[in-house]
Amino acid sequence: MSVAGLRFSKPSVALAAPTPHLYVANCGPALNLTVSQITEAFEEHGRVAGVSVADDSGTRVIVSFERAEDAAAARGAWNGKPCMPLLGLVMFIDYALPRKTEMAKQSEPVFFCSLDMEIPGIILHSEFVSPAEEKELLAAVDERPWQTLAKRKVQHYGYEFLYKVRNVDLTKKLGELPTFVDHVVERMSALPEVANSTEKSLPFDQLTVNEYPRGVGLSPHIDTHSAFEGSILSLSLAGACVMEFRKYHKHSYDLHTSKANYDSRVHGTHIMGRGLDCEARQTIPDLHQTTYFSEQEMIEPPKVKVERRVLYLPQRSLLILSNEARYGWHHYIPHHKEDVVNGEKVPRSSRRVSFTFRKVRLGPCYCQFPHLCDSQAEIAEVPVSIINAWGSKDNDSTVLGREYTICSAVEDNAVHDKIHGVSLTVSEVKDATTCKVWIPATPEIEKMYVQEVYDAIAPHFSSTRFAKWPKVAQFLHSIAPGSIVVDAGCGNGKYLGLNPKCFFVGCDISAPLVAICAQRGHEVLIADALFLPYRTGVCDAAISIAVLHHLSSEQRRVRAIEELLRVVRHGGKVLITVWAVEQEDKSLLTKWTPLTGKYMEEWVGSSSHKAKGNLSENSLHMIQEGDTLEDKSADEEQEFVTIFSQKFDGQEDSRQMKEQQEYFVPWHLPYHRAEIGGASAAAVARGFARKDDKKGAVVYNRYYHVFVEGELERLISKCAGASVVDQFYDKSNWCVVIEKSCY
Numbered sequence: 001m002s003v004a005g006l007r008f009s010k011p012s013v014a015l016a017a018p019t020p021h022l023y024v025a026n027c028g029p030a031l032n033l034t035v036s037q038i039t040e041a042f043e044e045h046g047r048v049a050g051v052s053v054a055d056d057s058g059t060r061v062i063v064s065f066e067r068a069e070d071a072a073a074a075r076g077a078w079n080g081k082p083c084m085p086l087l088g089l090v091m092f093i094d095y096a097l098p099r100k101t102e103m104a105k106q107s108e109p110v111f112f113c114s115l116d117m118e119i120p121g122i123i124l125h126s127e128f129v130s131p132a133e134e135k136e137l138l139a140a141v142d143e144r145p146w147q148t149l150a151k152r153k154v155q156h157y158g159y160e161f162l163y164k165v166r167n168v169d170l171t172k173k174l175g176e177l178p179t180f181v182d183h184v185v186e187r188m189s190a191l192p193e194v195a196n197s198t199e200k201s202l203p204f205d206q207l208t209v210n211e212y213p214r215g216v217g218l219s220p221h222i223d224t225h226s227a228f229e230g231s232i233l234s235l236s237l238a239g240a241c242v243m244e245f246r247k248y249h250k251h252s253y254d255l256h257t258s259k260a261n262y263d264s265r266v267h268g269t270h271i272m273g274r275g276l277d278c279e280a281r282q283t284i285p286d287l288h289q290t291t292y293f294s295e296q297e298m299i300e301p302p303k304v305k306v307e308r309r310v311l312y313l314p315q316r317s318l319l320i321l322s323n324e325a326r327y328g329w330h331h332y333i334p335h336h337k338e339d340v341v342n343g344e345k346v347p348r349s350s351r352r353v354s355f356t357f358r359k360v361r362l363g364p365c366y367c368q369f370p371h372l373c374d375s376q377a378e379i380a381e382v383p384v385s386i387i388n389a390w391g392s393k394d395n396d397s398t399v400l401g402r403e404y405t406i407c408s409a410v411e412d413n414a415v416h417d418k419i420h421g422v423s424l425t426v427s428e429v430k431d432a433t434t435c436k437v438w439i440p441a442t443p444e445i446e447k448m449y450v451q452e453v454y455d456a457i458a459p460h461f462s463s464t465r466f467a468k469w470p471k472v473a474q475f476l477h478s479i480a481p482g483s484i485v486v487d488a489g490c491g492n493g494k495y496l497g498l499n500p501k502c503f504f505v506g507c508d509i510s511a512p513l514v515a516i517c518a519q520r521g522h523e524v525l526i527a528d529a530l531f532l533p534y535r536t537g538v539c540d541a542a543i544s545i546a547v548l549h550h551l552s553s554e555q556r557r558v559r560a561i562e563e564l565l566r567v568v569r570h571g572g573k574v575l576i577t578v579w580a581v582e583q584e585d586k587s588l589l590t591k592w593t594p595l596t597g598k599y600m601e602e603w604v605g606s607s608s609h610k611a612k613g614n615l616s617e618n619s620l621h622m623i624q625e626g627d628t629l630e631d632k633s634a635d636e637e638q639e640f641v642t643i644f645s646q647k648f649d650g651q652e653d654s655r656q657m658k659e660q661q662e663y664f665v666p667w668h669l670p671y672h673r674a675e676i677g678g679a680s681a682a683a684v685a686r687g688f689a690r691k692d693d694k695k696g697a698v699v700y701n702r703y704y705h706v707f708v709e710g711e712l713e714r715l716i717s718k719c720a721g722a723s724v725v726d727q728f729y730d731k732s733n734w735c736v737v738i739e740k741s742c743y
């Protein structure tokens with residue numbers, strides 16, 4: 001139904017004379033309106049010659065009437081008013097100028113070399129098969145039955161590709177790949193970019209053969225992330241074509257207030273289009289993201305920038321798509337009888353046959369393109385554990401921080417959390433949409449020596465934690481007004497609200513600390529840093545201040561960084577600070593108890609066992625003299641401890657200390673602050689605290705893994721999509737600012 005040969009543009013100024021073409025905003029496939037529904041509705045005003053999409057948004061269409069008067073009538077009736085035939089939708093309607101863009105479209109340069117594309121992960125090998133091999137391959141498929149689709153024919157080997165769900169059925173393996181592809185498979189498998197790729201593509205176990213008649217192409221798409229892993233390889237036989245690659249850049253939201261922004265992004269609350277009596281809820285197709293437009297934005301919707309690159313796929317060439325090219329870019333074969341290649345018309349051959357080799361994926365996809373990733377979209381539709389821990393009320397059911405809303409049916413009391421790749425066991429189903437789920441247990445060492453200690457010392461700890469570290473303040477002030485900031489491991493919430501132009505959300509594993517934040521009016525909840533209960537890409541920035549050093553394995557520390565990266569949007573920043581081995585005041589290290597023996601083996605794991613010391617288990621409780629830390633008002637111990645003049649100067653020990661990274665660091669809870677006989681007695685009985693009558697304090701041990709220089713950067717380098725934009729050492733901490741790569 002599109003109007004052949006014509007493209008349209010929205011006029012920048014109101015047109016004096018009406019045209020038969022209307023530019024209609026807030027209407028289109030993204031609002032689940034089909035061309036025939038739109039046509040039918042507009043035909044109320046006269047004969048409609050065609051409806052076509054105005055741009056890539058899916059929310060703007062061109063409705064072309066046969067007569068300009070009818071277009072004027074439709075505009076008069078429905079511009080800015082509810083359109084009853086389209087369920088009361090309010091559209092913005094203006095006259096459109098037809099514009100020939102065919103030439104403009106074709107003026108994009110066509111690349112012949114994949115390197116010129118500047119898309120990471122795209123490789124083109126020309127003449128990958130010989131004419132003789134090509135002939136054999138074509139003869140082989142021509143002997144076999146084709147499945148006929150609307151415009152092209154296909155054959156599937158290994159697994160059938162199911163077009164309805166754009167995936168394979170893993171339970172229905174068709175068999176091995178046919179022997180007639182053996183020699184190409186062997187050669188492709190030996191390619192270094194395939195054999196050595198970080199994501200395993202081998203062995204290929206799915207082959208789709210596509211036969212395109214002249215003029216037939218393939219709509220823009222990304223091969224379903226959850227369906228295939230590793231690289232995708234496509235051999236072009238019998239003919240050539242151009243392939244266009246598209247990357248959509250969605251700009252960050254800029255809504256009126258950060259709270260509204262937060263509500264819309266976290267809770268999905270619709271922002272009402274002011275002045276228009278409709279909910280201006282619009283969805284950008286392909287991006288699987290819902291955006292909420294204000295009235296102004298509806299009239300001038302935020303631009304979705306599309307980057308396009310066109311590559312010529314010669315006959316007998318092999319195209320390899322990996323990484324960003326595979327996960328982050330749509331690919332598209334225009335439905336053209338001829339390709340315009342740098343000004344020259346190149347007719348397509350009567351037939352092109354492609355062999356696409358892929359490897360089916362067994363688990364979820366963890367790519368860095370969550371907005372394009374069906375594995376990760378599932379969790380986005382399955383928000384959010386922010387149920388009861390809001391404000392100060394009813395912490396009970398989320399004391400474990402583990403309440404999720406499950407939108408899909410919960411089967412067999414288990415939910416597979418695709419993002420985290422773990423099975424969650426549902427312990428209590430409250431109703432159809434809410435259930436309690438359990439995430440894997442925190443290691444015992446963290447449970448006792450971090451969580452329980454902070455729970456026990458929370459009010460006292462909080463009373464010593466008010467000074468804001470200038471570097472953190474500087475970071476928070478550098479964030480754009482209206483941003484949403486997550487403080488993961490927020491403690492008593494001293495950084496929440498530090499930049500009044502931003503909206504802060506905090507979480508911490510310690511319920512008593514979260515309660516303190518809630519009493520102060522902060523938006524907080526109880527959560528585990530490894531399982532942040534926020535949607536992917538929900539915030540603009542995140543901070544993790546003095547948190548990672550409380551995690552007892554490298555895997556868990558990496559995982560926590562990945563979680564921080566997950567929750568920030570692309571282009572968002574994360575500040576991470578951790579305690580350094582390289583303490584400004586070396587004497588401090590002598591006040592800490594190196595972890596040894598059972599603690600290292602059972603809890604921290606022998607791989608990170610670097611301790612040279614040979615301290616007995618009892619020595620864990622032998623705290624040095626003069627290490628009293630209680631009731632000081634300094635911010636971090638490091639700052640405060642500088643008052644100790646004692647300097648550490650033993651060379652031998654210094655080397656030993658350097659290698660030691662696992663410690664118990666004492667916290668002195670004065671008797672008058674402790675519930676003697678209550679929680680403290682239990683902690684003493686269980687061995688993670690001791691009474692020190694001389695000091696009049698219960699001494700709790702907190703587990704720390706202190707970082708060596710470069711270690712934080714090394715962990716970050718394991719996280720895809722993170723680039724370090726700043727790193728520094730400050731006040732005995734290693735600090736890094738990372739940016740989530742833009743897609």
Ligand SMILES: O=C(O)CCC(=O)C(=O)O
Pocket residue numbers: 208210218223234235331354356
């Ligand atoms: O025909 C081609 O080269 C591409 C095929 C393709 O993109 C697909 O099957 O997903």
Ligand SMILES: [Fe+2]
Pocket residue numbers: 221222223331
């Ligand atoms: Fe594809």
Ligand SMILES: [Zn+2]
Pocket residue numbers: 225226327365366367368369372373374375376
């Ligand atoms: Zn993915």
